[in-house]
Amino acid sequence: MSEAKITLHDPKTGQTHELPVYHGTYGSPVIDITRLHAKTGYFTFDPGFVSTASCESRITYLDGEKGELLYRGYPIEQLAEKCSFLEVFYLLVHGELPTPEQRREVEHAITHHTLINESLLEFFKGFHYDAHPMAMLTAVVASLSAFYHDSLDINDPEHRLQTAYRLLAKLPTIAAAAYKHRVGEPFMYPRNNLSYCGNFLHMMYARPTEDYEIDPVAEQALDTLFILHADHEQNASTSTVRLAGSTGTNPYAAVAAGIAALWGPAHGGANEAVLAMLDEIGDVKNIDKFIARAKDKNDPFRLMGFGHRVYKNFDPRAKIIKRICHKVLERYGNDPRFELAMRLEEIALKDEYFIERKLYPNVDFYSGIIYSALGFPREMFTVLFAIGRAAGWIAHWLEMMDDPRRKIGRPRQLYTGPARRDVPR
Ligand code: ACO
Numbered sequence: 299m300s301e302a303k304i305t306l307h308d309p310k311t312g313q314t315h316e317l318p319v320y321h322g323t324y325g326s327p328v329i330d331i332t333r334l335h336a337k338t339g340y341f342t343f344d345p346g347f348v349s350t351a352s353c354e355s356r357i358t359y360l361d362g363e364k365g366e367l368l369y370r371g372y373p374i375e376q377l378a379e380k381c382s383f384l385e386v387f388y389l390l391v392h393g394e395l396p397t398p399e400q401r402r403e404v405e406h407a408i409t410h411h412t413l414i415n416e417s418l419l420e421f422f423k424g425f426h427y428d429a430h431p432m433a434m435l436t437a438v439v440a441s442l443s444a445f446y447h448d449s450l451d452i453n454d455p456e457h458r459l460q461t462a463y464r465l466l467a468k469l470p471t472i473a474a475a476a477y478k479h480r481v482g483e484p485f486m487y488p489r490n491n492l493s494y495c496g497n498f499l500h501m502m503y504a505r506p507t508e509d510y511e512i513d514p515v516a517e518q519a520l521d522t523l524f525i526l527h528a529d530h531e532q533n534a535s536t537s538t539v540r541l542a543g544s545t546g547t548n549p550y551a552a553v554a555a556g557i558a559a560l561w562g563p564a565h566g567g568a569n570e571a572v573l574a575m576l577d578e579i580g581d582v583k584n585i586d587k588f589i590a591r592a593k594d595k596n597d598p599f600r601l602m603g604f605g606h607r608v609y610k611n612f613d614p615r616a617k618i619i620k621r622i623c624h625k626v627l628e629r630y631g632n633d634p635r636f637e638l639a640m641r642l643e644e645i646a647l648k649d650e651y652f653i654e655r656k657l658y659p660n661v662d663f664y665s666g667i668i669y670s671a672l673g674f675p676r677e678m679f680t681v682l683f684a685i686g687r688a689a690g691w692i693a694h695w696l697e698m699m700d701d702p703r704r705k706i707g708r709p710r711q712l713y714t715g716p717a718r719r720d721v722p723r
Contacts, residue, residue, distance in 0.1 A: 301318050301319065301320055301321075302318075302319040302321070302327075303316045303317065303318060303319060304316070304317050304319050304329055305317075306338070308338060308340075313338075315334075315337050315338055317329050317330060317331060317333075317334065318330040322354075323359070324359050324361065325359065325361070328351045335710075341710045341712075343712050346607075347532075347537075348607070351532075352532055352537060352540070352707070353532065353540065353698065353701070354701070354703075355531065355532070355694070355697060356370070356393065356697070357369070357370060357390055357529060357531070357690070357693050357694065357697060358370075358390075358529045358530065358531040358690070359371075359531070360530065360531055360608055360609075362606070362608035362609045362610050362611065363610055363611055364611060365609060365611035365612045365613065365614050365658075366614060367530070367614050367615065369386065369389060369390060369528065369529055370389050370390065370393055370394070372389070372395075373614075374525075374526065374614055374615060374618070375614065375618065377389075377525055378522050378525050378526060378618050381395065381525065382493075382494075382521055382525075383494060383495065383521045383522075383524040383525050383528070383686070383689070384401070384404055384405055384408055384494055385401055385404075386524075386525045386528050386689065387404070387408075387466060387528065387689040387692075387693075388400065388401070388404045390528060390529055390689050390690060390692075390693035391459075391462060391689075391692060391693045391696060404463075405494075407463045407467075408463055408466055408467045408494060409467070409490050409492070409493070409494060409497065410467075410490050411463060411464050411467035411468065412467050412468065412470070412471050412488035412490065412497060413468075413471070413487070413488060414442075414468050414471050414472060414475075415445045417445070418438060418441060418442075418445065418472075419475065419485060421434075421437070421438055421441060422434060422438070422475055422476065422479040422485075423479075425479060427479065427480060427482060428480065429476075429479075429480070430677055431473065431476035431477060431480065431677050431678055431681045432557065432560075432561045432567075432677075432680050432681060432684070434472075434475075434476040434479065435469075435472060435473060435476055435557055435681055435684060436554050436557045436558050436561070437554075438472045438475075438476070439465075439469070439472060439550055439553055439554045439557060440550060440551055440554035441550075442464075442465070442468065442550040443548045443550040443551055446461065446464065446550075449461050449464070450548050452546060452548060452549070452699060455700075458549070458696060458699055459696070461548075461549050461550070462549070462692040462695075462696060465549065465550065465553060465688060465692060466688055466689060466692060469684070469685050469688050470488075470494070470497065470498035470501065470685055471488050471501060473498070473678070473681045473682075473684075473685060474486065474498060474501030474502045475501075476681065477502055477675075477678055477681075478501075478502075480675075480677070483505060484505070484506055485501075486500060486501045486502075486504045486505070486506070487501075488500075488501055492512065493517060493521075494521070494524075495517045495518075495520040495521045495524070496512045496517045498520065498685070499512050499513075499516055499517060499520070500512060502673075502674075503673065513629075515625065515626065515629045516626075516629075516672050519622050519625070519626050519668055519672065520672065520682075522618070522622055523619070523622070523665060523668065523669075523682070523686060524682075524685060524686035524689070525686070526615040526618060526619060526661060526686070527615075527661065527665075527682075527683050527686030527687050528686050528687065528689040528690050529687070529689065529690030529693065529694075530687075530690065533565070534559050534560075534562075534564075534565050535556040535557070535559040535560040535565060535566065535687060535691065536556065536687075536690055536691055536694050537559075538555050538556050538558070538559035539552045539553055539555060539556035539691040539694060539695055540552075540694055540695070540698050540707065541555075541707040542555040542556075543695045543698055543699070544698065544704060544705065544706050544707040545706055545707075549692070549695050552691075552695055553688065553691050553692070553695070556687075556691045557684050560680060560683060560684055560687060561680055563602070566662075566680045566683040566684065566687070567680050568602050568603055568660070568662040569603070569662040569665050569666045569669070569679040569680060569682075569683060570666065570676050570677065570679045570680055571602040571603075571662075572602045572603040572639075572662055572663055572666045573635065573666040573667070573670060573676050573679070574602075574676070575588075575601070575602045575603075576635040576638050576639060576642075576667075577635070579638060579642070580638075581638070582637070582638060582641050585638075585641060585642055585645055586645075588601070588642075589601070589642075589645060589646060589649060592604075592651075593649075593651045601642070601646060601652075601657070602662070603639075603659055603660055603662045603663030603664075603666075604646060604652070604657050604658070604659060604660065604663065605655070605657040605658075605660065606658070606660045609658060609660065610656035610658075611656070611658060612658050612659070613658060613659065613660045613661055615660075615661040616658070616659045616660055616661055616663055616664060619661065619663075619664045619665050619668065620640075620659075620664050622664075622668055623636060623664045623667055623668050626668050626671045626672065627667075627671055629671075630671040630672070631671075633667055633670065633671060635667055635670075636664075636667050639663065639664060639667060643659050643663070662683075665679070665682075665683075666679050669682055
């Protein structure tokens with residue numbers, strides 16, 4: 299990280315102030331404003347953090363103009379093709395891809411910690427049968443902190459890593475239990491001889507009354523989707539995990555906060571919203587009407603799965619997902635919504651409104667069609683996103699805990715409310 303200076307001139311006082319400028323490996327340089335208020339009396343104003351780097355990180359880089367995504371320097375396309383999700387988890391957490399021995403170790407550590415405390419299973423009974431699985435996931439993940447006191451010293455690096463592995467291991471178990479609760483089927487215990495995704499499919503779809511065979515196409519598609527969702531630098535949910543974690547709260551609570559943030563339709567909830575939108579459009583002949591609605595500022599409708607805060611070009615994940623979609627539908631039969639989505643993409647990409655604003659399909663545009671083909675109900679889509687993204691949340695929480703400059707996250711504000719006044723009584 300190289301350092302330069304930028305000079306700020308305050309016309310009000312006539313004073314000049316020098317602020318350090320840092321250049322990272324890639325990306326825009328940043329102005330260090332940590333001493334700005336102390337030096338000048340000014341705060342900065344940046345709703346939505348559109349111009350603010352909230353931390354230094356060595357995990358993920360994305361170039362929104364080029365449509366490039368790198369985890370620890372490796373392009374997402376190569377990781378999706380050559381690695382497993384657990385290898386990518388290892389990479390995000392440890393900074394390097396695992397050796398064969400490290401791979402076996404991480405696979406063993408994760409696939410042998412998949413059981414959850416039996417009392418946690420009782421929690422699900424407290425939810426109404428139609429509770430949203432994201433509500434159950436948020437609550438049960440937060441509750442993990444009530445069960446694993448033995449490894450909750452956040453100042454102990456070994457405890458931190460153990461908790462990190464535990465979280466990733468138990469998430470599919472909790473997710474599948476939420477699904478089974480909704481459909482009223484008996485909970486299926488995890489099987490340690492299965493892969494991470496094979497085990498998840500088993501817990502989702504197996505029943506005690508019959509054999510269940512894991513389909514390698516589904517297992518592979520899910521594994522790649524988890525890789526594609528694993529991290530995306532300081533997105534809303536990851537920033538939430540960091541902000542919650544900055545207070546010193548335990549990682550289960552911090553990740554539960556991240557899950558809650560992911561739920562929103564402007565973030566991870568968009569994959570659910572895309573299918574709802576495709577169902578609502580219903581037919582290619584209605585596309586023009588919905589495109590017109592998306593462009594109408596008086597209509598709250600937006601083209602779900604389109605646009606991104608950082609990507610002003612194709613989201614590289616969307617391209618890979620579109621290819622997986624073809625493969626999965628070859629296996630499971632065509633879904634007319636895929637045709638509809640591709641036609642919608644084609645029309646939108648030629649439309650001046652979308653071109654001008656650089657709105658392209660994002661990661662969520664095609665993922666729901668794959669999940670649907672694999673038998674997941676719509677309400678589970680964001681849960682699947684959460685399992686993949688947990689790898690990134692964990693890596694960022696660990697990185698933050700190791701950062702000697704860690705401070706509690708506490709933004710300031712521009713107050714425009716009433717001036718001081720007395721209660722008229
Ligand atoms: N449909 C129609 N218009 C859109 C869309 C869309 N999907 N997205 C952005 N725009 C328009 C806005 O109306 C705005 O137009 P204006 O300049 O005329 O006012 C312009 O494009 C810029 O949009 P902002 O909302 O300012 O961009 P921002 O970076 O704040 O939002 C976001 C990004 C939230 C992703 C937005 O594009 C969106 O709502 N997309 C749909 C939801 C979605 O797919 N979310 C998933 C994101 S990826 C993820 O989280 C995994």
